[in-house]
Amino acid sequence: MSTLMLQILPVWLAALLLGVPLFVSMGLAAIAFAYFGGFPLGIVPQKIAQSAFSFPLLAAPLFILMGNIMNSAGITDRIFSFATACVGFLRGGLCHANILASVIFAGMSGSAVADAGGVGTLEIKAMRDEGYDPETAAAITAASATIGPIIPPSLPMVIYGVSADVSIGGLFLAGVIPGLLMAGALMALVVYVAKKRGLPRHPFPGFAQLWVAYKEAHWALMTPIILFGGMMAGIFTPTEAAAVATAYALVLGLFVYHSFSLDDLPELVVQTVETTGVVLALVMTAAALGWCLSISRIPQLVGPWLVDLSGSPLIYLLIVNLLLLFVGCFMEALAAMLILIPILTPAAAQFGIDPIQFGLIFVLNLMIGTITPPVGVVLFVTSKIANISFEAMSRAIIPWLLPLLAVLIAITLWPPLTTWLPNLVLGR
Amino acid sequence: MSSFLSIADRLVRWSAVVLLLTLLASVLVGVISRQLNRPVAWSDELAQYLLVWTAFVGWVIASRRRAHIRITVLATKLPAPLGIALELLTQGLVVIFALVLLRYSFGLIDRTWDVESIALPITTAALYIVMPLAALALILQAIGDAALALAGRRVATPEPGAQPL
Numbered sequence: 001m002s003t004l005m006l007q008i009l010p011v012w013l014a015a016l017l018l019g020v021p022l023f024v025s026m027g028l029a030a031i032a033f034a035y036f037g038g039f040p041l042g043i044v045p046q047k048i049a050q051s052a053f054s055f056p057l058l059a060a061p062l063f064i065l066m067g068n069i070m071n072s073a074g075i076t077d078r079i080f081s082f083a084t085a086c087v088g089f090l091r092g093g094l095c096h097a098n099i100l101a102s103v104i105f106a107g108m109s110g111s112a113v114a115d116a117g118g119v120g121t122l123e124i125k126a127m128r129d130e131g132y133d134p135e136t137a138a139a140i141t142a143a144s145a146t147i148g149p150i151i152p153p154s155l156p157m158v159i160y161g162v163s164a165d166v167s168i169g170g171l172f173l174a175g176v177i178p179g180l181l182m183a184g185a186l187m188a189l190v191v192y193v194a195k196k197r198g199l200p201r202h203p204f205p206g207f208a209q210l211w212v213a214y215k216e217a218h219w220a221l222m223t224p225i226i227l228f229g230g231m232m233a234g235i236f237t238p239t240e241a242a243a244v245a246t247a248y249a250l251v252l253g254l255f256v257y258h259s260f261s262l263d264d265l266p267e268l269v270v271q272t273v274e275t276t277g278v279v280l281a282l283v284m285t286a287a288a289l290g291w292c293l294s295i296s297r298i299p300q301l302v303g304p305w306l307v308d309l310s311g312s313p314l315i316y317l318l319i320v321n322l323l324l325l326f327v328g329c330f331m332e333a334l335a336a337m338l339i340l341i342p343i344l345t346p347a348a349a350q351f352g353i354d355p356i357q358f359g360l361i362f363v364l365n366l367m368i369g370t371i372t373p374p375v376g377v378v379l380f381v382t383s384k385i386a387n388i389s390f391e392a393m394s395r396a397i398i399p400w401l402l403p404l405l406a407v408l409i410a411i412t413l414w415p416p417l418t419t420w421l422p423n424l425v426l427g428r
Numbered sequence: 429m430s431s432f433l434s435i436a437d438r439l440v441r442w443s444a445v446v447l448l449l450t451l452l453a454s455v456l457v458g459v460i461s462r463q464l465n466r467p468v469a470w471s472d473e474l475a476q477y478l479l480v481w482t483a484f485v486g487w488v489i490a491s492r493r494r495a496h497i498r499i500t501v502l503a504t505k506l507p508a509p510l511g512i513a514l515e516l517l518t519q520g521l522v523v524i525f526a527l528v529l530l531r532y533s534f535g536l537i538d539r540t541w542d543v544e545s546i547a548l549p550i551t552t553a554a555l556y557i558v559m560p561l562a563a564l565a566l567i568l569q570a571i572g573d574a575a576l577a578l579a580g581r582r583v584a585t586p587e588p589g590a591q592p593l
Contacts, residue, residue, distance in 0.1 A: 065452070281496060
C-alpha cells in the first residue's frame with residue numbers, strides 16, 4: 001500500500017504544478033489510490049461528504065460571514081478612528097494606529113486577506129494622505145494583517161484544528177499572547193524607524209476626543225469581548241461563539257450602524273459561500289486523501305524517519321520552521337497546511353511537542369508566508385491597494401518581516417508563550 | 429443557453445443564501461435553547477447537514493467564478509498552443525473527478541436511504557443527495573471552460589482577494 005501511495009504522490013504533485021485545481025488533484029489522487037488499491041471507488045465520495053459533516057468545521061463559514069459583515073465600511077472606519085485617537089500622538093502615529101487597528105480587527109475577523117483588504121484600505125489611504133510613502137504604508141499594513149489569524153477568531157486555526165484533530169478553543173487561546181507580541185514587536189520597529197526618519201505625529205487629542213472616538217466604536221469593540229468572553233467563560237464552543245458573534249455583527253451592521261442594508265445581505269452571503277466552497281473543497285478532498293495516506297501508513301513511515309533525521313525536538317522544530325517558511329514563499333497557506341499536516345504532525349507527537357504549540361508554530365509560519373514573495377496573497381492585495389508594483393512591495397516588506405520572525409523564534413523556543421493561557425483556562 | 433445559465437446561477441445563489449442563513453439560525457437555536465435549559469437535540473445535526481450542502485453549493489459557485497485554488501504559473505508562461513492543450517487536459521481531469529463523484533454518489537444514496545439519522549427524522553442519505561448535482565455543475569462548467577480555452581482565452585488567475593486566509 002505504501003509503495004502504491006509513493007507512486008501516486010509524484011503524479012499528483014505534477015498535476016498540481018501543471019495547474020489542475022488543488023481540490024480536484026487531491027480527489028483524483030484518492031480515486032487513483034482506491035482504484036489501484038482494490039477499494040470500492042464509492043469510498044472517495046463518501047469520505048468527501050462525511051468530512052464536512054462536522055460541528056467544529058461549522059465555525060469556518062460563520063467566521064467568514066462575520067469577517068465579511070465587519071468589513072462593511074461603517075465598522076472598519078470606526079475602529080481605525082478609535083485607534084488613531086489612541087496612539088496617533090506618538091511619533092509615526094499612523095503606523096502605530098495601523099497596527100493597533102489590525103489588532104482590534106483581528107478580534108473580529110479570522111483572515112489576513114480580509115484584514116488587508118478591509119481595514120487595510122483605510123489605513124493605506126490615511127497614511128498616504130498624511131505624506132507617508134506608499135511602500136511604507138503598504139508594508140506596515142501587510143505585516144500587521146498577519147496578526148488577524150493569530151489573535152482569535154482565526155480561520156486557519158479552525159482548519160488546522162479540524163485537520164490535525166487539535167482543540168480549536170485551545171488554539172484560539174494560544175494565539176492571544178503571540179498575537180500581542182507580534183503587535184508589540186512591530187510597534188518597537190516603528191519607534192526605531194520613526195526616530196530615524198523623523199516621522200510625523202498628531203497632537204494629543206485630549207481625553208474628551210478619545211472618549212468620543214471610543215463611543216463611536218463602542219458596539220464594534222464589544223464583538224471581540226462577546227466572542228472571547230463567551231469562550232473563556234466556557235459558555236460557547238468556538239462554533240457557537242462564531243454564530244453568536246455573526247448574529248451580533250448582523251444586528252450591528254443592519255440596525256445600529258446601518259453600514260449595509262437587507263438588500264446587500266444576499267451578496268455578502270453568496271461571497272461567504274463562495275469562499276467557504278474554496279476552503280471546504282480543499283478540506284474535504286484532503287480528508288479523502290488523508291484516509292488514503294493513513295491506510296498506506298505513510299505518516300507511520302515518515303514520522304520515525306523525521307525523528308531519526310532531526311534527533312531532538314528543537315532541531316525538528318527548526319527544520320519545520322525552515323520548511324514551512326520556504327513552502328510559504330511558494331504556496332498558498334491553506335493548501336500548504338492541508339498537504340503538510342499529515343506529514344509533519346506525527347513526528348511532533350513522537351517528540352512530545354505540545355500539539356497546541358505546534359499548531360501555533362505551523363499557522364504563524366504560513367501567515368508569514370502570506371507576506372513573502374513570490375507568492376504572498378496579502379502582498380498582492382496591499383500592493384494593489386497602494387497602487388505600487390509587486391516588486392516594490394516585496395522590497396518594502398523585508399524589514400517588517402524581522403519582528404514577526406523574532407516572535408516565531410520566541411514561540412518556538414519557549415512553549416509557555418503558547419501553552420500557558422490554554423492550560424490556565426482549559427485546565428489541561 | 430444564456431437564459432438557462434442565468435436561471436441556474438440565480439437558483440444556486442438563492443440556495444446559498446437560504447442554506448447559510450438557516451445554518452446560522454440552527455446553531456443559534458442550539459445555543460439559546462441550551463441557555464434556557466431546554467436543549468434541543470436536532471440543532472447541531474441539522475447545522476451539520478446544512479454545512480455539507482452549503483459546501484457543495486460553494487464548490488459550484490467557486491468554480492463558476494473560477495475561484496478554486498490552482499497554480500497557474502506554468503500554464504500562463506507556456507506558448508499559446510501548449511497552454512491551450514494544458515488547459516484542455518486540466519478541464520478533462522476535472523470532468524473525470526466529477527464523473528466519479530456523480531457515478532458513485534448514487535450508490536451511496538441508495539445504500540443509506542433506509543438508515544435514519546440520529547436526531548432528525550430524515551434519512552442519512554441527505555449527506556450525499558447534493559453531490560450528484562454539484563458534480564454535474566462541475567462537469568458543465570469544465571466543458572464550458574474547455575470550450576473557452578479552445579476559442580483562445582488564456583487561463584484566468586483568480587483574484588487574490590478571493591483567497592480565503
